[in-house]
Structure formats: structure tokens, C-alpha cells
Amino acid sequence: MPVKTEDLNSVCGVVQKQCCSGALRGIRCQAGMNAARAGHACEGNSPLCGEDSQMDCCNCCALGLRLRREGKGCEVHQHLSYPCGHVFLTCCEEGEEGLAPPTIKKKQRPQPTVLPKRGNGPCSQQCSVVRGLAQCSCFPGFSLMADGHTCEDVNECVTNTHTCQANERCVNTVGGFVCERQILCSSGYQLSNGVCEDIDECVMRTHNCGMGFQCQNTDGSFTCNLKQRCLTGFTQDSHGNCIDIDECSSVSEPCSTGFNCINTVGSYTCQRKIIMCSRGYHSSPDGARCIDVDECQMGTHRCGEGQICHNLPGSYRCDCQTGYQYDAIRQLCVDVNECWRYPGRLCAQTCDNTPGSYQCSCTTGFSLAFDGKNCEDVNECDNNPCGQECANIYGSYQCYCRMGYYLKEDGHTCEDIDECSQSIGNLCAFQCVNVPGSYKCACPPHGYSMSPNGRTCQDIDECAIGSHNCSASQTCFNIQGGFRCLSFACPDNYRRVLGLNHSIYMDFFKDTFITFLECLCFGYLDFQWEGRNLSDFLKNK
Numbered sequence: 001m002p003v004k005t006e007d008l009n010s011v012c013g014v015v016q017k018q019c020c021s022g023a024l025r026g027i028r029c030q031a032g033m034n035a036a037r038a039g040h041a042c043e044g045n046s047p048l049c050g051e052d053s054q055m056d057c058c059n060c061c062a063l064g065l066r067l068r069r070e071g072k073g074c075e076v077h078q079h080l081s082y083p084c085g086h087v088f089l090t091c092c093e094e095g096e097e098g099l100a101p102p103t104i105k106k107k108q109r110p111q112p113t114v115l116p117k118r119g120n121g122p123c124s125q126q127c128s129v130v131r132g133l134a135q136c137s138c139f140p141g142f143s144l145m146a147d148g149h150t151c152e153d154v155n156e157c158v159t160n161t162h163t164c165q166a167n168e169r170c171v172n173t174v175g176g177f178v179c180e181r182q183i184l185c186s187s188g189y190q191l192s193n194g195v196c197e198d199i200d201e202c203v204m205r206t207h208n209c210g211m212g213f214q215c216q217n218t219d220g221s222f223t224c225n226l227k228q229r230c231l232t233g234f235t236q237d238s239h240g241n242c243i244d245i246d247e248c249s250s251v252s253e254p255c256s257t258g259f260n261c262i263n264t265v266g267s268y269t270c271q272r273k274i275i276m277c278s279r280g281y282h283s284s285p286d287g288a289r290c291i292d293v294d295e296c297q298m299g300t301h302r303c304g305e306g307q308i309c310h311n312l313p314g315s316y317r318c319d320c321q322t323g324y325q326y327d328a329i330r331q332l333c334v335d336v337n338e339c340w341r342y343p344g345r346l347c348a349q350t351c352d353n354t355p356g357s358y359q360c361s362c363t364t365g366f367s368l369a370f371d372g373k374n375c376e377d378v379n380e381c382d383n384n385p386c387g388q389e390c391a392n393i394y395g396s397y398q399c400y401c402r403m404g405y406y407l408k409e410d411g412h413t414c415e416d417i418d419e420c421s422q423s424i425g426n427l428c429a430f431q432c433v434n435v436p437g438s439y440k441c442a443c444p445p446h447g448y449s450m451s452p453n454g455r456t457c458q459d460i461d462e463c464a465i466g467s468h469n470c471s472a473s474q475t476c477f478n479i480q481g482g483f484r485c486l487s488f489a490c491p492d493n494y495r496r497v498l499g500l501n502h503s504i505y506m507d508f509f510k511d512t513f514i515t516f517l518e519c520l521c522f523g524y525l526d527f528q529w530e531g532r533n534l535s536d537f538l539k540n541k
Contacts, residue, residue: 233266404437
């Protein structure tokens with residue numbers, strides 16, 4: 001039938017509350033785990049729904065971290081309920097390496113029972129949030145206990161809240177009740193396992209037979225008969241005479257199976273039936289026919305060790321077990337070497353004979369397939385046998401190194417290539433510095449900087465960038481890898497003229513040129529620089 005609008009809203013409301021509660025528990029559980037990893041104390045017990053999950057997850061995570069530090073293993077999670085077992089296993093396996101969110105790991109959940117399990121927050125069954133507080137409720141058939149959290153079963157039969165009819169009996173069950181129909185038995189009968197059975201008044205001694213009478217039970221009642229005056233095995237006839245009772249005809253199956261009944265005066269005897277059977281047969285329990293003797297089951301066969309007994313009508317046969325054949329000379333079963341008998345047909349690579357069977361094996365670099373016959377290539381690279389890079393090949397693997405490294409003789413380890421000790425190191429103008437997997441060029445620590453090509457060094461003009469320490473009375477002259485501070489003095493009757501820039505090339509530092517400001521003196525061009533007369537120097541140039 002169609003769902004009513006108010007029912008639909010109720011369902012959506014319940015789902016929304018459950019989603020909200022579940023998300024809140026997950027966030028607080030993660031916060032508890034982070035607190036345990038950080039070494040903080042586990043505190044909680046807030047009335048908010050899902051708050052206790054923070055303290056529970058904190059305690060379970062702290063327990064996992066402790067057992068990890070003590071080296072006691074993480075198998076204890078099998079004895080913890082969900083989600084504590086999952087939180088314990090997550091923190092125990094990752095140790096104290098970080099605060100990253102845990103990876104969901106599957107574990108075996110306990111088998112469900114008919115009882116509702118502990119669910120949301122502090123409630124044993126149902127939890128809902130009302131004005132920010134947790135409110136517990138129970139499933140139908142349960143009532144909330146005085147603690148406000150635990151639910152107990154309601155006995156509808158005692159509280160008379162059942163719906164059983166007058167002819168039915170109420171039987172309480174967990175969370176409900178069942179109605180059993182009452183069966184009324186007639187007089188002389190009693191109810192047993194839902195069935196009316198006859199009451200034997202003679203055995204129960206509830207009859208009213210007097211002295212000289214004998215009680216005889218009947219269906220639903222009893223009769224009182226005169227006690228028999230004849231001896232056992234005799235009965236009275238219509239004339240009151242005692243006559244022999246033929247038990248063989250009057251008693252149903254007086255003798256057991258395989259015996260014949262022979263009546264005697266006042267009694268009877270049972271005589272075993274005599275039947276002659278051929279070898280391998282014996283008479284049936286009733287003595288009426290001959291049946292086969294199962295020598296294999298009775299253990300009367302003569303099969304040797306390693307042979308299997310098969311019963312046959314009137315006999316048996318000894319066969320060898322699978323993987324064996326009968327040796328008529330030695331009269332015993334010997335192992336069949338299947339690897340020799342069927343060469344190349346049983347196993348893809350190596351065949352090893354075993355008693356009664358064979359086993360396939362594979363060479364190095366292969367593993368036996370699920371069919372037990374073929375061999376599959378093993379990806380050795382999954383075990384990281386190489387120092388850097390690994391390439392799986394059929395039946396083996398090959399290690400190789402990244403650029404700037406070479407493979408050592410062990411075939412696994414990669415060693416750095418010292419490019420500076422090889423011809424490639426000559427590409428650097430000043431100095432080659434080896435680094436792991438490569439190299440780089442370096443310049444002198446002072447006065448030079450690396451060119452954009454990364455190989456040559458270019459001079460730093462300290463005078464141009466203002467990084468010199470010359471005084472105001474001195475003039476800075478840039479030189480290769482440094483600078484000079486020079487002072488110029490004019491002779492008497494001369495004065496220094498500034499502002500005239502002239503380029504004078506001086507052959508210093510292997511054809512490297514420097515430029516300086518000339519001191520022009522009226523009528524005379526003369527100044528001392530490093531003990532040399534500039535006029536003489538110009539004349540020589």
C-alpha cells in the first residue's frame with residue numbers, strides 16, 4: 001500500500017538522526033585517537049549524544065599504542081568488541097609514527113543474536129538527540145530501566161498485556177510473546193507433549209478394584225477381573241477347567257528374530273533356526289536366508305599392508321591404493337613413479353615422485369600455480385630487492401640505477417658516479433663539486449659569481465655595486481676577483497681635476513684590464529702608483 005506522508009516524514013527523520021549521530025561519533029572517535037597518539041589523558045563523559053565515543057576510542061587507541069611499545073603484538077583485538085577492536089588494531093599497527101587518519105581495516109564481526117545490540121551513544125538500543133541531550137528509547141517489547149539507558153524485556157504474560165484468547169496459553173519471549181492453544185483431554189487421558197495419552201490406572205494404582213479382583217487397563221479406563229486361579233501358562237475354559245495356553249499362537253512374536261517358537265505345557269521354548277550357508281555367507285538374524293559376509297568390515301580379510309579391501313558377494317578382493325601397483329613376484333604393492341611413466345605430461349617444469357603420488361615444483365623465479373601443475377612467474381620486484389629501480393623479467397629480475405649512479409658488482413646496490421673525477425668535470429671553469437646522482441660547478445668564495453650557464457665564473461664588480469670598503473679619499477678600482485683602493489696626490493703647484501674619465505689599459509692579471517679615474521695635473525701628469533711613475537709608464541706604452 002502507499003506510504004503516508006506523515007510516515008514518510010517519520011522515516012526520514014529517523015534516518016537523519018541516525019546519520020547525524022553516526023557522523024558525530026566518528027568525529028569524536030577520531031579526536032579521541034589523536035589525543036591518545038599525542039599522549040593526552042582520556043577524558044569525556046559528556047551528556048551529549050556520541051560524546052562517550054571520544055573517551056572510548058582514546059582508551060582503546062592508548063591500549064594499542066602501549067602494547068606496541070611493549071612488543072606484545074596486536075592479536076588482542078580479536079577479543080575486543082567493535083569498534084574498540086578496530087581502533088585498537090589501527091593504533092597498534094601504526095605505532096607512534098603520526099597522527100594521520102586511520103585506514104579502515106576489516107575484522108571478523110561477532111555473530112548476531114536475537115537480542116538488540118548496544119547501539120548509539122550511551123543507550124543500549126535507540127538514541128535520539130532532544131535539545132542537544134541524549135534521550136534513550138527501547139524497541140517494542142522492551143521497557144527503559146531506572147538508569148535511563150538500559151532496556152529490559154517486558155513479560156506480557158505477567159503484565160496481562162498479551163492478546164491471547166481464552167483457549168490459548170501465553171508464553172513470554174525476548175521482546176514479545178507467543179500464544180499456544182490449550183488442548184483438553186477426556187477423562188482417563190492426560191496431556192503429554194501436546195498429545196492426549198491414556199492413563200494406566202492399574203500402574204498408577206488409581207483404580208478401585210477390590211480384593212480378589214485384578215485391574216486390567218483399557219483405553220481411557222480400566223476393568224476389574226477376577227484373579228485367575230490357574231497356574232501361569234494356563235487359563236480357565238468355559239467350564240472352569242485350567243487348560244494350557246499356546247503362547248506361540250496367542251502371543252505376538254514370543255521369540256526374537258532367528259528363533260522358532262515351540263509350545264510346551266504351561267510355557268514355551270525358543271529354538272534357533274538352522275540354515276546351511278555357503279562359504280562367504282552366513283544366516284540372517286531371523287534364520288530365514290543367507291546373507292553375504294563383509295570380510296572387509298569384519299577384518300577377516302588377508303589383504304597386505306598398503307592394500308585396499310573390496311567386498312564381493314561371497315568373497316573379497318585386494319587392490320592396491322592409488323599410485324601403487326601389484327608386484328606379483330614380491331606379492332606386495334609397490335609405488336608407481338608417475339614422473340618416469342608420464343614424462344613431461346604431469347608438470348610444467350619439475351616433477352618429484354612421492355609415495356603413492358607425485359608433486360610438481362618450479363625453478364627459481366617461478367611459483368606453483370593454483371592448479372598444482374603450471375608455474376607462474378614471480379615478480380621479485382614486489383620484495384624491493386634492488387637499491388633503486390627493479391625490472392621484472394621472465395623467471396628473474398634486473399636491477400638498474402637512476403642517472404648519475406652505476407650498478408655495483410653485487411647486481412643490487414647503486415653507487416654514485418663521481419663526475420668530477422671523469423672528463424665531464426672539466427666542464428667547470430673553476431671547481432667541480434660532486435653531489436649524489438650528479439655534479440655542480442663552484443666559484444671562488446669571494447669576488448666571483450656563477451654565470452647563467454652554471455659552469456663559468458664571472459667577476460663581481462665591487463666598485464659598481466658598492467660592496468667595497470674604500471674611504472672617501474680613495475678611489476675603488478675593480479680587479480679580477482676583488483678590488484683596490486688607490487690614493488692620488490699631485491705635486492706642488494698642481495691641483496687635481498676630477499670629472500675626466502679616461503680608460504688606461506694596464507697589463508695586469510694575465511691580460512685582464514682595469515679602469516680607473518685619472519688625475520690630470522696642469523702642465524704635468526704624474527702620480528705614484530705602486531712605486532711606478534705614471535708618465536714613464538705611458539711613455540713605455
